[in-house]
Structures are given as C-alpha cells and as structure tokens.
Amino acid sequence: xxxxxxxxHSPFTPLKLREMWIYSDGDLTVRGRWQPAGAGSWLLVDxxxxxxxxxxxxxxxxxxxxxxxxxxxxxxxxxxxxxxxxPDGSALVDLALDRNPFMLANGPGRAARPHVLVVxxxxxxxxxxxxxxxxAARQAAMTLVAAWYRSLDGGHVLFCAxxxxxxxxxxxxxxxxSGSRTGKATTRNPRQDVQHAHLHAFYAxxxxxxxxEPQHPVxxxxxxxxxxxxxxxxxxxxxxxxxxxxxxxxxxxxxxSYQLGxxxxxWVMPALGTAQDEVNRRxxxxxxxxxxxxxxxxxxxxxLRPSLATPGRLQAVxxxxxxxxxxxxxxxxxxxxxxxxxxxxx
Numbered sequence: 632x633x634x635x636x637x638x639x640h641s642p643f644t645p646l647k648l649r650e651m652w653i654y655s656d657g658d659l660t661v662r663g664r665w666q667p668a669g670a671g672s673w674l675l676v677d678x679x680x681x682x683x684x685x686x687x688x689x690x691x692x693x694x695x696x697x698x699x700x701x702x703x704x705x706x707x708x709x710x711x712x713x714x715x716x717x718p719d720g721s722a723l724v725d726l727a728l729d730r731n732p733f734m735l736a737n738g739p740g741r742a743a744r745p746h747v748l749v750v751x752x753x754x755x756x757x758x759x760x761x762x763x764x765x766x767a768a769r770q771a772a773m774t775l776v777a778a779w780y781r782s783l784d785g786g787h788v789l790f791c792a793x794x795x796x797x798x799x800x801x802x803x804x805x806x807x808x809s810g811s812r813t814g815k816a817t818t819r820n821p822r823q824d825v826q827h828a829h830l831h832a833f834y835a836x837x838x839x840x841x842x843x844e845p846q847h848p849v850x851x852x853x854x855x856x857x858x859x860x861x862x863x864x865x866x867x868x869x870x871x872x873x874x875x876x877x878x879x880x881x882x883x884x885x886x887x888s889y890q891l892g893x894x895x896x897x898w899v900m901p902a903l904g905t906a907q908d909e910v911n912r913r914x915x916x917x918x919x920x921x922x923x924x925x926x927x928x929x930x931x932x933x934x935l936r937p938s939l940a941t942p943g944r945l946q947a948v949x950x951x952x953x954x955x956x957x958x959x960x961x962x963x964x965x966x967x968x969x970x971x972x973x974x975x976x977x
Contacts, residue, residue, distance in 0.1 A: 643681040646927065648676070649822075652798055653699040654696040656697075662676040663696065665803065667803075671688075673688075698826050701826075701827070702825060702827035706725060708727050709730075710952055712970060713725070713971060715768040716768075716973065716974065717975060723768035724765065724768040726776070728952050729747075730948070730952075731939050733920065733934065733936045734746075734851070735951055744836075744918070746833060747776045748829050749769055749776070750829045751765050754828055755827050756797035757875075758875055759884065769830065771975045777892065787834075787836075789917075790833075793902065794884075794888070796819075822902045833914065838854075838855075849919040852916045852917055855917075856916035857917065860896075862909060863908075865889065865906035866899055875888075886902065902931075907931065908932035911933055911934045921935045
C-alpha cells in the first residue's frame, strides 16, 4: 500500500462516500474508489470520515479485498425466518427480520412491529437482473409475508427496494488482473448500505396507534399514511410488459421501488428525488418517526430510526426478534409448511 501526499487526505462529501462500494480484506474495511486513469488503481477510503487511507494498483485490489455482503449467508443470521425453494428443492429466496426494526412499540401490553427482508439467495446485482424463477419466488415470499402481517391484528404491508447496478468496478479489477482493459467506474445506490439485493416489507397497523419508541408517546398513522399512487418523479411499471431494468435505465440502473400490498401497482423512482422523499415522509407518518433532510444523501429526506446504542433498545430488539420468529414459526406450522423449504405456488 502506497503512502499518499498529505493533501490527498481531504474527505469526500457525505454523498460521494455513500456512493462507494464497501470492501474488506478480513482486517480492514474500506470504501473503495476506482480510479480508471492509466493502468487503474483504487483509493482506500475510511468508511466513516471519507479520508483516503492508501492506494492499491488494479489487479492487486481484488486479490486482497472482497466486496462486503451482509446477506451472503442469510440462513446463518440470527434473524433468519425461512427459505422459498423451487420445485427441485433449490433455494431461491430467503426471509429474515431486520436486525434493527424501524419501530418498537414497547409500551405496556404492546408488541413490536415486524420488518421482514426478502433476499434472493444468489442474485447480488439487484432485482432488475433477477431470473424469472427468483422473481416468482419473491412474489411467493411477498404473499406469505402479507398473510402473516394480516394475521397480526389485520396489519398491512408496504414493499420497498433500494437496488444498485452490478458492482462493475470490482469486475473491472478482476479483468485488470487478467490483463483485460478497464473502463468507466460505476457508483452504487446511496440509499443501499449492502451489496445484496433485498426487499423491505414494512408493517403498518390497520388503524392509527401510539408509538412508544421515543421517550414520549407519539401518534402513528399506520396504513392511513400510505396510498397506492406516488407523485413527482416516480414511474409506474407494468409488471407484465416492462422489466425493472428497462424502467431503471434513466437512473443508471440504480432505483428505489414502492408497492402497497402484494397486488398494488409497482412504482420505481430515482434514489434521490421527490418521489423517494415522499416515500420516507409516509413511512415516518405511518410509524411516528422523524423523516428529515440527510446530509449523507445530499439533503434528501431520510427516515431516522433510533440507534441500537440507545439505552435499552438492543435488549428490546432481541426480545422482539425472538417473539416474531416464534410467531412466524407458529404461522408456518399451522399451515403445514417447513420454513426451510417454503414451496412456490404451482
């Protein structure tokens, strides 16, 4: 690793930092910025401060670093729920609970709201390039999650994704190691903090309720905060004739999505824009949380979830996850299903 001149140590902007992929060599975790000039090289950037930590030649980078993928082995996660399998038994889509739920209604006699993640087993380049089988498995998982939410006091579901284009920077480095030419760098969706494609399934109460997550109760609107339409720069996708990859082309393949219920219209939009701002405002109203301009997103609206470092929250999260896993297991068992081999509909 080469030492860099002192003037290279000025930080990147928060937004530029969020657009970089994250890599690790087992000891050091960095954000990598591909420099295509000449033979190509990588700047190693501190994930928190944006300060440059060093430089690695093209070809050497991929021999040392691997892209960070927190969903590389979902069944091994402590929040794992189940897997949707193909007719031949191969795993297609995994289900897990978010390790830091957006809300915990932890007042007396209240239960936490679930927040399920739908994760393709092998697809790491976003849902826009998923196979037909993976998309069918995702639909099966969405149907199952929606049914589970309905069994919990008539809860409703909102599905949202933050997809990135393939990690072509890393592929170009592999090509450089084999002597191939390198090209223009790509950026990731700044709203997606992980490599692996995944779909959020937000739970919304049927009626307004009090959310006891903050120090004082606040009103949460529940399902009333949502509608099936979106204003601004959102584009409705006809799922029968338009692929996600085609719809996301205007934004370089990076997009966010919004779908109320399993059968509601699917909307896609740029990661930073008026429609996604409105999505986060709706999520905030639904759950009694704040949605505010985020400097890390260039001032775009972001939903503020409490930190796991907040006193008592981590313990409450662990209790909530254990309770929800038990509840999902009961829901599945009552339907005669095996969580590790949830069948796709015929």
